[in-house]
Amino acid sequence: MPPPLRSLSAKLLLLTVAFVMMAEVLIFAPSVARFRETYLTQRLASAHLAILALEGAPDQMVGADLEAELLKHVGAYLVALEDPKVGRRLLLSIDMPPAIDEVVDLGRMGFFDKLGAAFVTLLGPGDRILRVLGTSPEDGVSKVEIVLNEAPLRREMINFGYRVLALSLAISLFTAALIYLSLHLLLVRPLRRMTENMMAFREDPENAERFMPLSGRSDEVGLAEAQLREMQEALWASLHQKARLAAVGVAVTKISHDLRNILSTASLMSDRLAASQDPDVKRSAGTLMTTLDRAINLCRQTLNFTREGPAVLELSRVDLHALIDEVGSELPASLAGEAEWRNEVPAGVGVEADRAQLYRVFHNLGLNALQAGATAIVLDAARLDERLEIELTDNGPGLSPRARERLFQPFTASGRSGGTGLGLAIARELARAHGGDLELRRSDAAGTCFRLTLPLSQASRQAAQ
Template identity: 40%
Template sequence: MRLFLVTIGVILLVEFIIFLPSAANYRESWLNERVQAARIAALSLEAAPSRMVSEELSNDLLMRAEVLAVAELSDDMREQILPPAMPLEGPMKEIDMMSESYFGEIGETLETLLAENGRMLVIRGMGSGEGRVLEVILPEAPLKRGLTAYAGRILIVSLIVSITAAMLIYFLLIALVVRPIQRVTQAVIQFRQDPGSWTRRLGPTSRRDEIGRAQNALADMEEAVSDSFRQRERLAQLGEAVAKINHDLRNTLATAQLASDALSTSDDPRVQRAVPRLERALERAIGLASDTLRYGRSSTPVARLQMVRLAETVSEAAMEGIGDGGQVSFANEIDPGLTGYGDPDHLYRIAANLIRNAAEAMGEAGGTITVSGDPTRIDFADTGPGLPKRAQDNLFKPFAASSRRDGTGLGLSLSRDLARAMGGELSLVETSETGTRFRLTLPAAPPAK
């Protein structure tokens, strides 16, 4: 209703602005008609002897012209052509039709509408010859009545037009603006109440205006948030499943660790060489199970920072990541004596994940994985086919970044979390048809005490 009333008010305001020039034009036309009628009445005297007519004829001419008196001025002389039938009494308003301005006419029109009754107008216009001025005296009341009636007609027409236009604009705005905004608002409220519901989802629209863009943006946001909720639900389910099997898994690994302790007493040199690696693998497996459980609970992995032999850690991770090798070769270009500041287990898991991903990406075609770097930077490069566009757009996102059909995309996400837990970062440097390069940055070692 407020919109409807505002529309009517705006249209009436526009009509009022248009009315003022129209009323001024009506007044000018009305006055010109009276002056022209008086001029014609004055011309009728030209045929009369000595330009004299009877009083009866003079009054008849004045009545037909709807004026009270007609005179003509020239220089300092004033010739009474048609004298008034009775003495003229009351206030006089002089109007010079030959010098009125546009805005002056508008002001005079408003003055006429607001003036008191009983006033007379003295109109001066062009006379019968050069230098002559025709003076016409007439009552203002007929002009005021005419302007009032004209204003009434304009008001009625304006009301009809404004109400009709307001109704059209109102219903158009309701259909094109208000209702769509209400639907968007309702969709936002319903989505806030139940983000996972698909039945209340507001779909995209083909509208190209701001409302259409807002609705499409809302639809995209709802889909993105719903996907995020589903991923969180899957992560929660994963965490719950890991929590259920974690106890049994750790018991199994503990049994294997006891067996490795028994093997350590063997005198076989080959067993003695294999046991330390087996023990480290079991310790990492136990830690991995615990960290996976913590990830399912959305906890941040805790880093135990110390100086680590980078080449040795990367080589051990490569043995796990590449497995039996196949057609994949590995080149460790890190200086054997180089150390970096980080968590040994975190570094091992990051390197194993990156090397495993590279080996799986190259597959049976084979290729080379090269690791190089310095104390604060380790680059993992391969000669594989590169990351597809979808994997690049969803890099480091759980369940979305994997380029393999059976992959979960957790590897890169976990690796970046581990890197950040150490105060470093894992990033993609480049990827193309000739290979991919990831970079792990490590924090600088604190100064020795």
């Protein structure tokens, strides 16, 4: 298992906290802009109230002490009111600063203007003098103007930011904990259980007790558990089948060796029977010799298949046209003139391959086609990038659906009576050893077509990998 800090649970927790904090940052910007606007609006409302107190005094005059107290309550150097009926009037002022640094008209500021002004206040020096204009929230008609120092506003905004940060951290940690627990229960623990099961199954894949137990969930985790168990059951069955086949193979190898010797002796005796002058004996001898040859060939192919290991290639430049001509001249039916072997591969086409092994591939394909009943076999080739595609097409009766299902499996896929199914299995194994492949392109009543793909050179094969 990975260390706690590098585990999936820890990563989910950190990501959740980070994402929630990012969301809080996006919320913080408009929140602090709104706080600044509210602060200034409250100052305008306080200014309006101060002016109303002044207007209630006799002759609208107050003493210097009361005027200073009203301005202190507002937090401004100057308060002015513009009444739509009588025009602009300067009402309260004390100790005016020498200059105004910025004029803020709340009525004309858009959303992004408010965002920018808020960050200027937060990040600026904080000692600017602001002239604030806006409509009084008390009556919604009067225009109020105040002049104030930005420092108290900045302090309040910083305090507000700290409160938002603390709240964001609390929300992030609480949300992250809930999400972490949910993901841990719904995802991390099932994944950990599947990982432990795979590790245990890897140590003993033939033990059926180590199959993945199903939780009964109907979501993606339940589907993954079911697929894993299905894969384990298939692998377990395959291993048991291969173990049985290995035991059978050892026995078949011993039997085939002894049986081939016995059949060779019987074949010699059948040759003597063929020399008999008795017509009935001569007729029976031909059938007997054919049967014995087929049995001997079966034993020979079985022994060769069980003894051979992975193909060891002796690479050289092979003239494909010449090789196919050689194969066609040595096929039994072709030699006897019973079938046509037509080589349409262009002269000079070559590949880097093991000539002897490539000969076996074409010989097996041709022999299979002839033994299946084909009377014409056509071979042609085409270059595709750094690969060569060779197609072998015959006019035989085609393969049965049952033969096509397990076409390249040894001992199971022969399309004719008495066949071993080894020819195509060996041909594909040799093709893949060269970095290519052998596949069935089509098989119907008009005939069968196999496609052999080979790299032009082993260097291009390695570059592609």
